[in-house]
Amino acid sequence: MRRLNKYILVFPILLMAIASSCGPQSEKQEADVSKRTVWSKEQARDWYAKQPWLVGADFLPSTAINQLEMFQAESFDTLTIDKELGWAQNIGMNTMRVYLHDLLYEQDSTGFFHRLDQFLAIADKHQIKPMLVLFDSCWDPFPALGTQRAPQPGLHNSGWVQSPGYHALKDSSQYPRLARYVQGTVGRFANDDRVLAWDIWNEPDNTNASSYGEKELPNKVDYVLPLMNKAFDWARAMNPSQPLTVGVWAGDWTSYETLKPIEKASIDQSDIISFHNYDKAEDFEKRILQLQQYDRPLICTEYMSRGNGSFFEGSLPIAKKHKVGAINWGLVNGKSQTIYPWDSWQKPYDQEPELWFHDIFRKDGTPYRAEEVALIKRLTKGE
Template sequence: MFYQKMKKIGFLLLMVPVFYSLNTASAQEVIGDVWSVEKANDWYAQHDWISGANFNPSTSINQIEMWQDFSFDPETIDRELGWAEDIGFNTMRVYLHYLVWARSPEGLKNRMEQFLEIADSHGIKIMFVLFDDVWGNDPNLGEQPDPIPGVHNSAWVESPGHDQRLDEALYPVLKAYTQDLISHFDGDDRVLMWDLYNEPGNGKNPPASSLPLLKNVTQWARDVNPTQPLTIGMWIWNDSFDELNEFSAANSDIITFHDYNPIDQTKEVVERLQSEHNRPMICTEYMARTNGSKFQTHFPYFAEQNIGAINWGLVSGKTQTIYSWDSPRGYGEGFYQRWREEVREVYPWEDHLKASEPDVWFHDIFRRDGSAFDTTEIELIKRINEEN
């Protein structure tokens, strides 16, 4: 699928060294009152070291299924956040979707309140993500597709969507969504921060075509001026993304970034960001075992550097992110179409997942029964969290 190919391409591009300077805040457009470096560092110092995962309950295939009224699953959320608490995680990064809000603003906010109550009972704060350029480009409400066997994130959806992000007629709705949620939870210390836009430009030609929406989202959020910090994560390092990265860095109170590289390349990115911004940093996506991004290499390093560490994936489930970006493995050309037309009922996703678990998971920590993929990882995570 196109968006999966783009994620793979994205990883290959991440392997390219960082040659350009990100220290462009003086020249780059700055919208609203971005926190001073002093305020950002004071805020960060008031929190325990931030560690956690990107969270989607195992029973949800995407953001829409997580948050719609008929598929919202507090029982699973409570159970799985309990496992996160057990290993010392204190933060979850959680994606929202504007369509769920558009259907029922009060309904979504009520479910967010319930979710925050559950998270708080486990000592976990939440970083909400408002917009996303990854991966399915035509999101819709209602029943979501079943997973395609063996395929990484086969039904994850963009917010607002590939074409919708360019539609200025939709901006009033997106503005209301942004400002309603940020205003409603302004001052709520269960919300750690607001991640305004995940991986802007991912899969877009040109990537900078997402910049108009990104700038508007930033303006809408700054107009609210919440007590929680705002951030826009940088995720890829090449000339096509210079403008997006420069804007993101200049307009983030706290610097956030994604990096799925082996540790030596991750250190290069960290050192560049540290030297050029002197702001607190959180890696909001990392840990892809078969790419060389592992808990054993990255988690202690992030702790040593006082960089927040939020890996992709907590519990293996319908997103199937135990498989790599270039999955499926061994199904051949045309498999996707054959799956949809011929064999969807033959392989219920739960049975297929059990039968085809890869020897080395790409993402995720726990199975749906709470057992760990790797108990040595669990011991490491617990130890580092206890020490910090």
């Protein structure tokens, strides 16, 4: 009996020791995690050679105002997702860029993964392989779980939220939680052929000066840069079969020396190079030529803002000529209200703008501009 009591006492201690050795429990342990290296240029090119010409949109179903509403159990809308991805497939799109959120994992990781798996199944049904975005520095810095606010009339992206939010970003004690999110999510889908790539952080140094600038964390980039580098490490530790990337989106890309530190980190850490460009066709091509110096596959993960001079007819043929993937902002006009321009934050619109800023389809599936849809079909399907 005494011998049995001894084992009863020791067993919980053994369990605690085992548990303490698992997962990202501390920064020291994070640093000790073995990880794959950044892909060589040859590995990146080999991967890209197996892909079709990648064309798609940054996707949010029209019934969701942000990432949380898209994936929370109460508002996860598979019927709308299925319908709208069908419209995308019909015009030849084969990828979507889809935003996730750290709070979804914290709320219910099992349920979140189940719904993400459902989403991937629907996308696969439509022959679409999404790029999944883990973190995002754009718009509202104070995300909250639960029922999301209704759209503010006439305002572009009135409910989109950052990940991580203000408080998590400035608090390094939350790194272990964020590490669990990254490693749990990437690890769960690391060998899933339905996932195209992992976009670690969208526009990491965006301070949202024209919208939430006064509410932003001062010196935000000083907090983002070290966390972004850690997020690359956390993701790479799961040995994903898909490439990792962070897009460059603003600045002087003439040479590596002209890049800002966060842009250098983005280029250095990325298996494939991604970028944003919302300018005219000439500038779009100029940016491509600048980024070709890194000799890696290129995917433009945001473009097409009609009011800013960026159109399908200007940028998409250039992307095809240079074999650059092209993912435009917005598929269907919905609760994100990205048909309104960025300057709606200074002067909200009281009616639908004559010139849509983003998006391709109305909620009933009819295209905003039939000639744009015809162009996309012709370039993707050879019609």
